[in-house]
Amino acid sequence: MHAEAGSPPAVPLSSHVLFQSDDLDCARERVAQKFCRHRLDIIGDKRFFRAAHHHLPGDMISLNYISYGADVLIDPGELTDFYLIQMPVAGSATIRNGHKEFLTDRSTASILNADLATRMRWWQGCAQILIQIRKAPFLDFAERVLDRELPGPVIFDPLVDFSRPQMQSWRGFANGLFYSAEALANAPRGAEIHMAFNEQRLMEIFLREQPNNMSLFMDGEAKGPSPRHLRRADEYIREHAAMPISLLDIADAAGVNARTLQLAYKSTYGVSPMQALQRERLKRVRFELLASGGRANVTETAMKWGFAHLGRFAGDYRRAFGELPRETARRAAD
Template sequence: MAKAIPLAAHRLFRSSDLDETRESVARIFCPHRLEIVGRGRFDAMQHHLRGESLSLNYIAYGADVAINPGALEDFYLVQIPLAGGAAIENGSFSYETDTRRASVLNPHLPTRMRWSEGTKKALVQIDKNALTKHLTTMLGGGVDRRLTFEGPMDTSKGKGAALSRLVRFLISEIDQGRSCIGTGCLMGRQMESTLMTGLIEAVPNNYSGVLTSTKLDVAPRKLRAAETFIRHNLDKPISLAEIADAAGTTPRSLQEVFRKFRETSPLAYWRDMRLDRVRADLVAGQRSVTEVAMTWGFTHLGRFSEAYRERFGELPSETRARAR
């Protein structure tokens, strides 16, 4: 018995014509180049169900194809291979995906892909503004830089596997006529929120350092205020007294609350956030290690390198070399 095709009741198109396929996919995603570059019969299809902040999709091309959309601009795109695999380039991030590794495309970075013959994917398209707003809620404060996911999502274990199972479960429910996505109901909105939380927690990104500690929604107001002040002043030399003043508390009290809820000190938190910025800049690959370190206030390069290696498990020069 043939296995049912995901989201079969929500077919958008099926075509063996390259131009028709390109135009149909572009109506949901964005204009792009699509070329047949390998063997296999070109037999393309897309199934699509729109929710409020995201959409669920199934896409297959049949043949080996190259896809070049440039920057997606308006949405993040999670691609979970159900069969086959693809080579992904998203900005300086370059990796292979298969049934154990999914891709997460950042909208502000140029993308190129090559899908191998027979690749089939479940895709979650998430509105950029909606995901940014969701991140703001998780942080309890403003987002001061673009959310950037760093590399693939491991779907074989941990939170990546949990998110992949959730996507497959939702698609299965939809296929059995029990859809809660796109119906306008509270459960559907909650499912979308859960997907966005899962993505932010499952895939390393430039906010992971803030989110790995105790859940922010139970943190005291003064802790949130201190963290917001720190994030807004990462490129400035600030003192413990200034952080405490911004949070409306005393330095001693602030140190105690950081120790209880973050298992660190306010100044160590400030240092780690600056190191996260350094890493993001090095991954972008536009400037030297020295320039980036100085930008974020690390004037003693020896101590900076040691702190960087302690946090990320490699020297800043190694991160820069991989980005290049």
């Protein structure tokens, strides 16, 4: 394997070797100890099989390097307790997570969602660096980043496209973590804190830039710190979006008069408090339609979130998201 600019070392995490083995059963069990139980079968010529796993634990994430040498089939089903970002540094792999199947190589990576079934084929010569993300602390972290209670688990688009400038930048940051990990064995005290800060920054960027079902809640965020009364109003809207609340209700919850609240929303978000409430309701409808897999009834979902005039709702929804709600529901079913 040859090092390239912006790539991790030729053999990533070489100071953190967990095991090397040419025994299939040994490799399966040792990898399962760090990840989860899974099916691992050699496809084709067994002479090329030589498993290696390098591993460095962190707080929310762990850094890993895995290669099998041979062509292998890997079937863990649902990962359940963790997400897994996989970036080939050599060769390629065919990934299926949920209903989406695609090929990964140096230009395309994958993020395996914890709640979707996974099945993979790592082709002969494939070697990958992997970032394992513990689900529970990550979801807690996501709530702090989004400043809201999550309406469900985070589901990423499993295909990570490194032709996008945002993800090229993220990959450079991720590779930097693998480089710096080589020095952690002899690092001074305090290196763990620096590592924890970097992993939080890594995951914040990934959450913001990799398409996922929470991306719609990041639109319209305030730039910089917001006044306390505005934060209280935002929280009240999020918690009571399904209820018939008024401008005065929001102002009372914020602790200011209606005029002050209107001016604060206009200067910070460019909309009125009631427009912000409608935008929140539209996002909740869209989230539920996408999460339902096509099973949600558009009319019932719209009325649940306070839209009694369905024709006007459909027009507002299309202006906000570029498609009709029935088209969202149909796409979610595919």
